[in-house]
Every structure is written in structure tokens, then in C-alpha cells.
Amino acid sequence: xxxxxxxxxxxxxxxxxxxxxxxxxxxxxxxxxxxxxxxxxxxxxxxxxxxxxxxxxxxxxxxxxxxxxxxxxxxxxxxxxxxxxxxxxxxxxxxxxxxxxxxxxxxxxxxxxxxxxxxxxxxxxxxxxxxxxxxxxxxxxxxxxxxxxxxxxxxxxxxxxxxxxxxxxxxxxxxxxxxxxxxxxxxxxxxxxxxxxxxxxxxxxxxxxxxxxxxxxxxxxxxxxxxxxxxxxxxxxxxxxxxxxxxxxxxxxxxxxxxxxxxxxxxxxxxxxxxxxxxxxxxxxxxxxxxxxxxxxxxxxxxxxxxxxxxxxxxxxxxxxxxxxxxxxxxxxxxxxxxxxxxxxxxxxxxxxxxxxxxxxxxxxxxxxxxxxxxxxxxxxxxxxxxxxxxxxxxxxxxxxxxxxxxxxxxxxxxxxxxxxxxxxxxxxxxxxxxxxxxxxxxxxxxxxxxxxxxxxxxxxxxxxxxxxxxxxxxxxxxxxxxxxxxx
Amino acid sequence: xxxxxxxxxxxxxxxxxxxxxxxxxxxxxxxxxxxxxxxxxxxxxxxxxxxxxxxxxxxxxxxxxxxxxxxxxxxxxxxxxxxxxxxxxxxxxxxxxxx
Ligand code: FES
Numbered sequence: 001x002x003x004x005x006x007x008x009x010x011x012x013x014x015x016x017x018x019x020x021x022x023x024x025x026x027x028x029x030x031x032x033x034x035x036x037x038x039x040x041x042x043x044x045x046x047x048x049x050x051x052x053x054x055x056x057x058x059x060x061x062x063x064x065x066x067x068x069x070x071x072x073x074x075x076x077x078x079x080x081x082x083x084x085x086x087x088x089x090x091x092x093x094x095x096x097x098x099x100x101x102x103x104x105x106x107x108x109x110x111x112x113x114x115x116x117x118x119x120x121x122x123x124x125x126x127x128x129x130x131x132x133x134x135x136x137x138x139x140x141x142x143x144x145x146x147x148x149x150x151x152x153x154x155x156x157x158x159x160x161x162x163x164x165x166x167x168x169x170x171x172x173x174x175x176x177x178x179x180x181x182x183x184x185x186x187x188x189x190x191x192x193x194x195x196x197x198x199x200x201x202x203x204x205x206x207x208x209x210x211x212x213x214x215x216x217x218x219x220x221x222x223x224x225x226x227x228x229x230x231x232x233x234x235x236x237x238x239x240x241x242x243x244x245x246x247x248x249x250x251x252x253x254x255x256x257x258x259x260x261x262x263x264x265x266x267x268x269x270x271x272x273x274x275x276x277x278x279x280x281x282x283x284x285x286x287x288x289x290x291x292x293x294x295x296x297x298x299x300x301x302x303x304x305x306x307x308x309x310x311x312x313x314x315x316x317x318x319x320x321x322x323x324x325x326x327x328x329x330x331x332x333x334x335x336x337x338x339x340x341x342x343x344x345x346x347x348x349x350x351x352x353x354x355x356x357x358x359x360x361x362x363x364x365x366x367x368x369x370x371x372x373x374x375x376x377x378x379x380x381x382x383x384x385x386x387x388x389x390x391x392x393x394x395x396x397x398x399x400x401x402x403x404x405x406x407x408x409x410x411x412x413x414x415x416x417x418x419x420x421x422x423x424x425x426x427x428x429x430x431x432x433x434x435x436x437x438x439x440x441x442x443x444x445x446x447x448x449x450x451x452x453x454x455x456x457x458x459x460x461x462x463x464x465x466x467x468x469x470x471x472x473x474x475x476x477x478x479x480x481x482x483x484x485x486x487x488x
Numbered sequence: 489x490x491x492x493x494x495x496x497x498x499x500x501x502x503x504x505x506x507x508x509x510x511x512x513x514x515x516x517x518x519x520x521x522x523x524x525x526x527x528x529x530x531x532x533x534x535x536x537x538x539x540x541x542x543x544x545x546x547x548x549x550x551x552x553x554x555x556x557x558x559x560x561x562x563x564x565x566x567x568x569x570x571x572x573x574x575x576x577x578x579x580x581x582x583x584x585x586x587x
Contacts, residue, residue: 043565064494066493145542147543150542150543157519158512158519158522160490160519160522163490393535427547
């Protein structure tokens with residue numbers, strides 16, 4: 001046997017995944033304390049989705065003035081953090097990098113264009129944020145149906161506003177904010193269809209705490225301006241449908257049995273946000289169902305260390321992954337900043353109790369919002385020929401048939417139906433299918449089994465991976481013939 | 489479906505199925521194609537139905553296009569470059585690029 005090759009040297013002290021408010025705040029504090037930090041983000045610049053394009057919009061000055069005004073102070077508030085992030089020269093920021101694997105020993109697999117490789121650090125901070133809750137309804141795959149986040153991205157990073165008739169359907173503060181941003185840009189939505197009811201907000205009042213009052217006042221302000229502008233609004237919507245042949249032509253909305261149809265060219269939907277669990281799950285986290293949020297979360301210890309699921313793992317040793325921001329617990333931008341600072345304090349072993357107190361306080365408004373704007377568009381499960389899996393175009397009836405025939409394991413159904421096997425790797429169907437199964441079994445929804453790569457990786461990139469671990473590239477097989485070039 | 493709020497200063501030009509499209513430097517392929525009002529980015533492998541971006545943040549894969557001969561690229565993640573050639577992704581991407 002040749003002498004055992006050395007372990008690769010670490011590339012940094014900490015690898016931060018995501019340059020949104022949590023990732024930026026964490027990396028600034030860590031780098032200022034002398035830690036070597038690498039930050040990876042899918043987008044071309046820092047800011048995350050909340051501050052998407054902010055840096056470029058500020059650089060354009062007066063030219064982008066009307067846009068900045070429309071986007072409002074909550075968007076501009078990210079400028080200080082972005083400046084601090086850019087101003088901390090020792091941060092090794094690598095935009096345009098997709099992460100397809102994280103291991104609990106601190107290894108991170110990245111992809112940029114057609115290049116891919118591994119990086120290693122003593123700790124990894126997962127700050128990969130949230131995604132919009134999937135909302136399967138009839139017609140949701142039609143061109144012209146977009147999430148509120150998508151339209152905000154076009155607004156912030158594309159500097160464009162919708163033309164024609166815009167309908168908005170869903171719930172939560174983002175719906176009001178977006179409608180108000182449209183209004184300021186001279187776009188009058190033809191309908192704001194809300195699934196929340198007054199009784200949700202009244203029922204949420206006992207959860208209201210003082211720190212929540214400013215955000216509540218902000219929300220009330222948006223709403224008042226929308227009413228003043230005479231934007232048509234429907235409340236207590238129980239179901240929607242997008243109709244059209246090759247693009248959306250109308251929104252149908254039901255309030256109980258009462259049906260209203262509104263012609264539109266763009267239908268914006270939003271049913272709240274849920275943590276992105278893909279990377280944590282691929283890293284072997286224990287995934288738990290949060291009943292109140294109606295979403296999965298990765299299990300973490302008190303200070304954010306990811307809790308691995310029981311069972312075998314490719315790597316051993318302590319878990320070196322910490323979770324932060326919305327990826328750990330939905331809280332919005334301010335909470336994410338507090339969360340990022342807290343994870344840095346934990347890693348630096350300094351000032352943790354103060355940062356934990358600030359984090360807790362910043363998460364308080366969320367408890368009210370969660371109850372006041374419960375999931376609506378996704379509240380009832382899809383039926384009939386409503387698409388569940390957008391990639392493989394699998395409808396609810398087909399999946400229901402399999403479940404009723406006795407297939408009650410989500411991975412078995414994936415194998416039988418191809419649901420979850422398309423390029424999005426189950427991001428948009430997993431929760432729906434899992435809830436359909438749970439409705440039959442009475443058990444908590446369980447996600448698909450996830451193995452890296454958690455995002456598609458071109459074969460050419462895989463073949464030329466940089467930074468492989470030489471200890472893993474030589475494997476002695478059963479008959480003692482070395483097999484070279486296998487990186488497990 | 490969309491219009492610029494801020495005029496595009498010095499546009500770069502990309503081509504979608506041969507048609508020249510002005511783009512803002514630094515923006516994603518998906519953003520400028522949406523501004524240009526293309527009716528579909530891809531046709532699905534199963535039903536052949538048209539799709540446009542749904543999430544714009546890399547989650548839904550409905551923005552897949554062919555870029556410089558390489559199929560199944562997420563238009564909402566790839567930045568524009570002068571002269572870039574984009575094609576509608578028709579069905580699944582073949583192995584080794586091409587749609
Ligand atoms: S639009 Fe959803 S992945 Fe690009």
C-alpha cells in the first residue's frame with residue numbers, strides 16, 4: 001500500500017453560502033475579527049433577493065431615482081451592509097457560484113459556468129435564504145403566472161415594471177408591498193385577491209409584541225394607500241385558477257361558491273416564504289415538519305449548528321455546518337442580519353448572549369405575521385388535472401391514484417411516477433406530494449431523499465472537478481485492485 | 489408584458505432565435521428576454537407546452553434556454569454578454585449541449 005495521502009489544506013476558516021443579509025453580516029464580522037472567509041452566491045452581486053440589484057441601482061444615482069423611491073426605504077436600508085461587505089477587503093467574495101453539495105466536515109462543492117470543484121473550511125455557514133411556498137393551482141404553469149419574488153427581481157435587477165392588466169393573488173405583507181410599489185410606478189393592479197380573513201388578524205393579536213408594531217404600522221400604511229387609490233381588493237379568497245391557452249388571460253377567484261373572473265396579462269402569486277432546505281438536507285440534516293409554518297426546517301442546536309439525521313453518513317466527526325437567516329428560521333431581512341451577526345459571534349466565541357438576545361427580539365414580529373397571514377393558496381391540496389410537478393407535468397389525480405393504491409412512501413412514488421425527478425429536483429412538488437401522502441397516512445409530511453448534487457451538474461464539470469480529496473480518490477476494492485478517480 | 493423604468497444607457501445586444509435584443513450590462517438573460525416580451529423560453533419535454541420564468545431566483549427551472557449551443561441553462565442565473573446567442577429550449581437538452 002502506498003503511504004496514505006495527506007488531507008487537503010483548508011481553503012478558509014469559514015465558507016459562507018449566500019450573500020444576503022445573513023451571509024453578509026456574518027462574513028463582515030468574521031473577516032473583521034481576522035478570519036479568512038470565502039462567500040459563495042449564485043447571483044452576480046451581493047444583497048440576496050431582498051437587496052437584489054441595490055448596489056447597481058445606487059450607482060446609477062438620479063437615473064434610478066424613481067425606481068428607488070418606488071422600492072421604498074426597506075430596500076434602500078440594505079446599502080450600509082452592502083458597503084460594509086464590499087469594504088471588508090479580506091472577504092473572498094465569489095459571485096455566480098452555485099453550490100451543489102455541502103458536507104458536514106466542511107467541504108463545499110461549487111459550480112461556476114462549466115467549472116466546478118471543492119472548497120474546504122473549518123466551518124460552513126448556510127445562509128441560503130428562503131424560497132416562495134409552492135402554490136399548485138389550475139393554470140399555474142401558464143406563461144404570465146409569476147411569483148411576487150420573481151416580479152420583484154425584475155423590478156430591482158431588471159429595472160422594469162409590468163405593463164397591461166396585473167392581478168395579484170395570495171397573502172402576506174409582500175403582497176401589499178408589491179402592490180404599493182406598482183402603484184408608485186403608475187401600475188394599477190386590476191385585482192388584489194387576498195386569501196387571509198379578518199378573523200386571522202384578530203386571532204393573531206395575542207401574539208403581537210411591541211417590537212412588531214413598526215412593521216404592523218408599515219403594513220397598515222401600504223394597505224391604506226392601496227384603498228385610497230381604489231385598487232380592487234377581494235378578501236377571504238378560497239381558491240384561484242389561471243385561465244388561458246398559451247398564456248394567462250384571466251384570473252378566476254372563488255370565495256366559497258362565489259366565482260369572479262378578472263381578465264389579466266400577468267398574474268402574480270404569493271403564499272409566504274419557507275426556508276430553503278436543499279443544501280442542509282443534502283448535507284444530511286434532520287428535516288422536521290413545522291406545522292404552524294406548513295413547511296420543513298432543518299433541525300439545529302440552540303446556536304445554529306445543524307443537527308444531522310441519524311444513520312450512516314459519508315463523513316464522520318463533528319458537524320461543522322451552522323445555519324443562519326431565513327434558511328434556518330423565517331424572519332425577514334432585519335432578523336437575518338441579527339442572525340448573521342449571531343452566527344459570527346458563536347464562531348468567534350464572543351458576545352453570543354447579546355447577539356442571541358438581539359436575534360430573539362428581531363424574530364418577534366414574525367410570530368404575529370405567521371398567524372395573521374396563514375398559508376392560503378396552498379391551504380387545500382390540488383385535485384384532478386392540476387399540475388403538481390411542473391417539470392415532469394404530473395397531475396394530482398395520477399399521484400392520488402398511486403397513493404390510494406397503497407404507495408405511501410414518497411421515494412417510491414418518485415420512482416413510479418417521475419414526480420420530483422425533473423431539473424428542479426422536487427423543489428416545487430415535494431411539499432405538495434408529501435402533504436397528499438400525509439393526508440392519507442395521518443403522519444407528518446416527509447421530503448424526498450436528497451443526495452448531492454442537489455443542483456444539476458454538467459458532466460464536463462464533474463469530470464474536471466478541482467480540489468478533490470486525494471484520500472478519497474484511491475479506493476481499494478474487494479479484490480484489492482485500486483480504483484483511481486472515484487470521489488465519493 | 490414589462491417595460492423599462494430606467495432607460496438602458498449603453499445596451500449590449502444578445503440574440504434570441506436570431507432576433508437581436510438590447511440588454512442592460514450586468515443583467516441576466518431572463519431579465520432582458522422578459523423585457524423584450526418573448527412568448528416562451530422553453531417548450532416542455534412532456535406536453536410541449538410553453539413556459540416563461542416563474543421564480544426568477546434559480547428554483548423552478550422554467551427559464552431553461554440554450555446558450556451558445558449549450559442546452560438547459562438557467563436564464564435567470566446567467567448574465568448577458570455582447571453577441572450571446574440564445575435559443576428556445578425545445579424539450580429536453582441533448583447530451584453534450586444542443587437542444
Ligand atoms: S425562473 Fe425559476 S429557475 Fe429561472
